[in-house]
Amino acid sequence: xxxxxxxxxxxxxxxxxxxxxxxxxxxxxxxxxxxxxxxxxxxxxxxxxxxxxxxxxxxxxxxxxxxxxxxxxxxxxxxxxxxxxxxxxxxxxxxxxxxxxxxxxxxxxxxxxxxxxxxxxxxxxxxxxxxxxxxxxxxxxxxxxxxxxxxxxxxxxxxxxxxxxxxxxxxxxxxxxxxxxxxxxxxxxxxxxxxxxxxxxxxxxxxxxxxxxxxxxxxxxxxxxxxxxxxxxxxxxxxxxxxxxxxxxxxxxxxxxxxxxxxxxxxxxxxxxxxxxxxxxxxxxxxxxxxxxxxxxxxxxxxxxxxxxxxxxxxxxxxxxxxxxxxxxxxxxxxxxxxxxxxxxxxxxxxxxxxxxxxxxxxxxxxxxxxxxxxxxxxxxxxxxxxxxxxxxxxxxxxxxxxxxxxxxxxxxxxxxxxxxxxxxxxxxxxxxxxxxxxxxxxxxxxxxxxxxxxxxxxxxxxxxxxxxxxxxxxxxxxxxxxxxxxxxxxxxxxxxxxxxxxxxxxxxxxxxxxxxxxxxxxxxxxxxxxxxxxxxxxxxxxxxxxxxxxxxxxxxxxxxxxxxxxxxxxxxxxxxxxxxxxxxxxxxxxxxxxxxxxxxxxxxxxxxxxxxxxxxxxxxxxxxxxxxxxxxxxxxxxxxxxxxxxxxxxxxxxxxxxxxxxxxxxxxxxxxxxxxxxxxxxxxxxxxxxxxxxxxxxxxxxxxxxxxxxxxxxxxxxxxxxxxxxxxxxxxxxxxxxxxxxxxxxxxxxxxxxxxxxxxxxxxxxxxxxxxxxxxxxxxxxxxxxxxxxxxxxxxxxxxxxxxx
Numbered sequence: 001x002x003x004x005x006x007x008x009x010x011x012x013x014x015x016x017x018x019x020x021x022x023x024x025x026x027x028x029x030x031x032x033x034x035x036x037x038x039x040x041x042x043x044x045x046x047x048x049x050x051x052x053x054x055x056x057x058x059x060x061x062x063x064x065x066x067x068x069x070x071x072x073x074x075x076x077x078x079x080x081x082x083x084x085x086x087x088x089x090x091x092x093x094x095x096x097x098x099x100x101x102x103x104x105x106x107x108x109x110x111x112x113x114x115x116x117x118x119x120x121x122x123x124x125x126x127x128x129x130x131x132x133x134x135x136x137x138x139x140x141x142x143x144x145x146x147x148x149x150x151x152x153x154x155x156x157x158x159x160x161x162x163x164x165x166x167x168x169x170x171x172x173x174x175x176x177x178x179x180x181x182x183x184x185x186x187x188x189x190x191x192x193x194x195x196x197x198x199x200x201x202x203x204x205x206x207x208x209x210x211x212x213x214x215x216x217x218x219x220x221x222x223x224x225x226x227x228x229x230x231x232x233x234x235x236x237x238x239x240x241x242x243x244x245x246x247x248x249x250x251x252x253x254x255x256x257x258x259x260x261x262x263x264x265x266x267x268x269x270x271x272x273x274x275x276x277x278x279x280x281x282x283x284x285x286x287x288x289x290x291x292x293x294x295x296x297x298x299x300x301x302x303x304x305x306x307x308x309x310x311x312x313x314x315x316x317x318x319x320x321x322x323x324x325x326x327x328x329x330x331x332x333x334x335x336x337x338x339x340x341x342x343x344x345x346x347x348x349x350x351x352x353x354x355x356x357x358x359x360x361x362x363x364x365x366x367x368x369x370x371x372x373x374x375x376x377x378x379x380x381x382x383x384x385x386x387x388x389x390x391x392x393x394x395x396x397x398x399x400x401x402x403x404x405x406x407x408x409x410x411x412x413x414x415x416x417x418x419x420x421x422x423x424x425x426x427x428x429x430x431x432x433x434x435x436x437x438x439x440x441x442x443x444x445x446x447x448x449x450x451x452x453x454x455x456x457x458x459x460x461x462x463x464x465x466x467x468x469x470x471x472x473x474x475x476x477x478x479x480x481x482x483x484x485x486x487x488x489x490x491x492x493x494x495x496x497x498x499x500x501x502x503x504x505x506x507x508x509x510x511x512x513x514x515x516x517x518x519x520x521x522x523x524x525x526x527x528x529x530x531x532x533x534x535x536x537x538x539x540x541x542x543x544x545x546x547x548x549x550x551x552x553x554x555x556x557x558x559x560x561x562x563x564x565x566x567x568x569x570x571x572x573x574x575x576x577x578x579x580x581x582x583x584x585x586x587x588x589x590x591x592x593x594x595x596x597x598x599x600x601x602x603x604x605x606x607x608x609x610x611x612x613x614x615x616x617x618x619x620x621x622x623x624x625x626x627x628x629x630x631x632x633x634x635x636x637x638x639x640x641x642x643x644x645x646x647x648x649x650x651x652x653x654x655x656x657x658x659x660x661x662x663x664x665x666x667x668x669x670x671x672x673x674x675x676x677x678x679x680x681x682x683x684x685x686x687x688x689x690x691x692x693x694x695x696x697x698x699x700x701x702x703x704x705x706x707x708x709x710x711x712x713x714x715x716x717x718x719x720x721x722x723x724x725x726x727x728x729x730x731x732x733x734x735x736x737x738x739x740x741x742x743x744x745x746x747x748x749x750x751x752x753x754x755x756x757x758x759x760x761x762x763x764x765x766x767x768x769x770x771x772x773x774x775x776x777x778x779x780x781x782x783x784x785x786x787x788x789x790x791x792x793x794x795x796x797x798x799x800x801x802x803x804x805x806x
Contacts, residue, residue, distance in 0.1 A: 001026050003299070004088055004098040006078045006243065008032025010041055011272030011288035012104025013060055017445075018296030020068055026299070028070045029096050031088070033077035034127060037062050040448075041127070042285060048131045048159030056478065059448070081247035083265055100267055100299060103244055103255060107237040107273035107283065112147065116209025122231045125156040134232065138163035139552045141229030145169075145218050147206055149176040151316060153234030154189075157198050160232070164552055168199040168226060170206060170218065180314045180325040184339075185346055185362045192321055192344070201226065239274045239281055254281045259306040261295045269295045277307065284312045289419055313372045315365065322361075324368035327375050329358030338389045347389055354382040367391040369453065373413050414460065415446035415453045422460055429464045437461060438475075476738075477517045479503075479510040484520065484737035491524045499525065499539050515541075520738035523625070526661060527733055530775035543623035546605055551598065556605060558584075558597040559620035560612050561658060564632045564651035564670075565593030574615035582608055592629040592667070594620050618658070625739070626661045627668070627729075630654040631679065635672030635689065644689030646672035649718055653687070656722055657729060659780040660772070663736040663745075666729070681709045684742040685725055690714070694721050698728055698754065699746030707743045710751045713759045727758050727765045730772035 003019075003026040005012045016028060032038075036054070043057040065072040073094055080089040087097045109124030111117050121137065123130055137144070138160060146157045149171030161167045169176075175186035176193075190200060201220075209231060210217040219225040239254035250256040250264040254276030261269050261277075271291045273283055282288060287310030297305035313326035333352035338345070345363035349356055349371070356375045361368050370392045374381060381388055384395040410423030428434065428443050437458045441447045447454040462469040475481050482490070487506070496502050499521045503513050513521070522539035543549050548556035560575065575595055579587050585599035600608060609619070621628060630653050633639065635646030650670040657668070669680040670687040679702065680686030686697035686709050693716040700709030712728070715721055731754070736745045746754065758765050 001099045002097060003028045003100050003102070004096055005030045005102045005104060006081075006088060007102075007104030007106055007272065007274075008034065008038055008072070008074065009104060009106050009272065010038065010059070010285060011106070011292055012102060013038040014289050015102060015104070015271055015292035015295045016068075016070070017060075018293050019299055022296060022300040024296075024300040026100075028068075029073070029098075030065070030070055031073045031076055031078050031090060031094075033075065034129070035075040036128060037065070037072070037074065039128065044125070044128065044131050045155035045159055047128070048125075048134060048156065049162040050159075051162075054128055078243060081243060081268075083247055083268075086267065098267075100269070102295060103263070103268060103270040103274060104272045105240040105243055105274045108240050109233060110236040110238050111233050112206060112235060114206055114208050116211060116215065117233075119209055119211045119215040120213065121211070121215035121229060122209060122233065124233050125152055126237075131159075134160060134230065135163065137230045138165050139554065142166055142552075143168075143228050144230040144232065145226055145228040146232045146234055147218070148234035148236075149173070149200070149202075150234060150236075151177055151180065151314060153232070154193065154316065156232050156234055158193070158196070160230075161196060161198055165230070166199075167197075168201060168228075169193075170201045170204050170220075170226070172203070172205055174202050176200075177314075177316070177323075177325075180360075181323070181362070182329060182348060182360055185323070185325075185348070185360050188344065188346055188362050189316075189321070189323065237273065237283055239276065241274055244270065244274070252276055253279070259308060260298055260303075261291055261307055262298075269298070271295050278309055280309060282310060282312065284314065286310060286419060287312060293419070311372075311376050313368065315368070322363055322365040324361040324365035325359065326368070326372050327356065327358035329360045331357060333357050336385070336389050349389060351381065351385065351388075354380045356381060356388075369414065369456065370408075370412075376413070414456050415444075420444050420446040425457060425460050426464050429461060434461070435465065435468075476520055477514055479508050479513050479517050480506060481509075482506060484740075487521060488524045488527075488737075491521070492528050495529075496525060497533070499536050513539075519625075523661070523663065523738045531778055541625075544625065546602065547609065547619050547623065548600065548605055549623045553599075554602075555598070556600045556602060557622065558600050558605070558608055558612075559590070559594050559622035560617035561620040561629075561654075562594055563654045563658075564630055564647055566632075566647060566651060571615070571617075574612070574617070578608060578611050578615075581611070590622075592622075592631055594622065594629055596622070621659065624661070625664055626659070627654075627657045627666045629667060630657070631667070631669040631683070633670075633672050633677040635670075639672055641675055642672035642689070643691055644672055644694065646670040646678065646687075646689055649687060649689075649694075649721060650678075652718065652722060653725055656726060656776070660729065660733075660776060661779060662729065662733055663738050664741045666732075666742065668725075682706060683709065685728060687721055687725075692716060694718075696721065696724055699742045699751075701741060701743040705743075710746060712751075712754065723765065723769050724758060726772040727768035728754070730768040730775075731757055733772075734768075 038060040040057040040059050046052040076090040076092045078088045079091045089095050109126045144160045144165040144167045146153045147170045149169050157167045157169050175183050176189050205221045207221045208219045209215050215231050217225045217227050241251045241255045244255040245251045255270040255274050256276050257270050263270050272288045291307050294305045294307040316323040329350050333350040337348040348360045350358040355378050359371045387394040408422050412422045414422050434440050447457040502521050518539035522536045525533050548558050582604050584597045588596045590596050630650045632647045632650035636642035666684045668685045669678040669683040671678040671680045672689045680688050681697050682700040682702035688695040695714050696712045697709035698712045701707040
């Protein structure tokens with residue numbers, strides 16, 4: 001039997017996966033109009049935000065199709081169905097006959113019918129090509145407008161903001177995500193997104209898009225306008241049924257199907273967003289997978305399999321914002337609500353006839369799957385009504401966390417995206433003797449779509465294995481199953497000279513590695529043999545390789561080091577001369593007391609650094625996974641509150657530490673008194689002057705997730721400050737995982753452990769400091785300054801030889 005699938009998306013390929021599991025014998029051909037194999041469209045938002053790459057969201061690579069004997073035609077759109085001849089025709093001339101045909105053509109984004117909609121810079125947010133276009137625009141333009149305040153629009157806005165654009169969301173109504181949230185939850189969501197720098201124009205109706213060669217503005221019905229370099233339409237989708245309609249199949253809102261998912265032609269099935277079932281279309285993945293399961297069962301001969309519609313739930317995929325909604329939360333019934341403004345938590349349930357009819361959770365959505373299960377099962381919650389709003393642990397008296405998953409019934413649906421129940425997961429773990437979360441995801445698909453249930457899946461794994469469960473650290477990347485700690489241990493035990501030797505010895509799945517694992521292996525080699533190992537320039541990020549920060553327009557930012565923020569007229573004059581000579585468009589004093597030359601062309605970098613080196617400047621390493629800067633206040637020399645010479649101390653620390661490599665960026669500060677003007681208590685290593693000595697702090701972070709540093713110890717002399725600083729830096733270098741900041745490092749190993757190694761063990765502290773000082777003899781060689789003196793800084797390649805590593 002010949003089976004043809006038109007549509008290589010999530011719904012269609014999931015149908016094939018279900019069919020293959022049923023061991024049905026078909027000769028399968030798949031057409032997909034995108035050039036990629038099947039990928040997880042749910043995860044486009046993290047790709048846009050830079051949190052994931054395309055290769056990380058591929059669900060079925062080309063090898064999977066080959067292994068299952070499936071013929072795959074990517075980049076080819078089916079343009080005709082010949083029902084009489086039972087064949088399909090592709091736009092590249094491919095003709096394939098079928099005995100059974102599955103239409104999974106998905107949907108198309110709805111584009112507002114306003115003037116200017118065809119201008120360059122106006123697009124939807126629907127596939128990976130749209131994401132690539134937005135990422136490219138974010139590197140060249142500044143202002144983005146997203147039309148549509150629904151689920152997809154907010155995810156697009158968040159991703160563009162993460163890419164550095166100024167983003168405004170335009171919404172027709174006064175509540176964001178009005179289909180999934182009530183007015184109060186929508187207000188909380190809007191406030192949270194505004195805190196992240198996203199602007200909003202509510203109750204605004206777009207009348208036209210303005211521009212000539214490219215979109216330049218959005219104009220509204222009230223005559224106002226909003227400047228825009230990029231406009232993203234996220235105002236809804238429409239079932240893609242043109243192919244079906246052209247073949248004479250019954251179509252209304254979508255391709256009409258029966259409960260067996262059969263169209264008006266008994267040889268043709270339809271599944272996914274293109275389908276209309278009982279007058280309803282679906283745009284979420286869970287019902288589409290339920291449909292696919294029915295189609296697979298039908299094709300395998302289970303004629304009684306039927307689809308009766310779905311109850312759906314929604315989660316917002318924006319990092320740090322937890323939103324869940326399901327059912328009819330705005331209809332009749334008894335409302336039960338909970339508000340905690342301090343924590344930013346809001347919960348609302350609608351109970352009708354003793355059963356949950358709808359739910360909205362904001363800020364704490366951990367109980368969303370449990371409530372959704374109660375809703376689907378139409379469970380009578382009358383007896384637990386008083387504690388229902390506080391969650392499962394209170395309502396049922398079940399223990400919180402992992403134990404709550406352990407006590408859940410087998411029919412509890414853990415993964416709503418893929419329709420996987422707890423019993424399915426437990427049976428699969430036992431049958432295949434699974435021990436890792438990635439294995440469970442691979443076998444059951446639970447947690448492999450949006451990922452929000454991964455914690456529950458791991459809790460079930462732990463409960464099933466009991467004492468045999470060992471929580472394995474995640475692998476560095478898909479190129480290997482080894483974690484950071486395993487790779488580091490392997491490197492430390494061997495005597496490797498190159499990154500490639502390590503990849504070969506550890507049998508990397510991808511023999512050449514990738515942009516994620518090669519820099520990590522390079523770092524661990526450098527850490528293991530700092531004096532002997534020759535740093536691999538090809539395994540460093542582009543910023544580190546060209547000793548400058550790449551900017552959104554493709555130019556670079558050059559930062560010479562100014563020790564402790566103290567400079568002289570001669571140094572300032574030299575920087576000014578360099579800026580004038582190379583027509584540097586912008587010179588900025590940064591928050592870290594440095595001078596930043598912005599807008600430098602890549603080809604000018606060697607000459608600029610040579611000129612700066614001639615005047616005695618070394619790199620400020622503003623690009624580095626290493627020591628960035630030491631921020632200081634004026635201290636006792638000038639300030640009437642200063643108790644110690646913080647400026648002098650800061651200069652000593654910077655002279656000791658500059659040029660050193662670390663797992664991630666490392667920032668320091670010295671404050672001259674407890675007023676802490678240099679903000680030392682939110683730095684990776686901070687020093688605060690007190691009467692008669694210094695307080696030393698570690699593990700602070702002033703970024704998106706602010707963390708106050710922990711007090712490590714108090715010392716009395718400047719020499720002790722330097723020793724403790726070098727010792728802590730070296731311990732972090734030797735035991736921190738690549739790309740792990742000191743804040744999570746301190747939380748992972750514990751402050752008590754750090755105090756034991758750095759404070760309590762004096763001989764161990766001195767040994768750490770000695771290893772740090774020895775490595776600095778090689779590290780404190782500035783490549784550009786050395787080139788200016790005619791010295792060969794052999795670890796660093798000339799710019800002309802560099803290939804861009806993202």
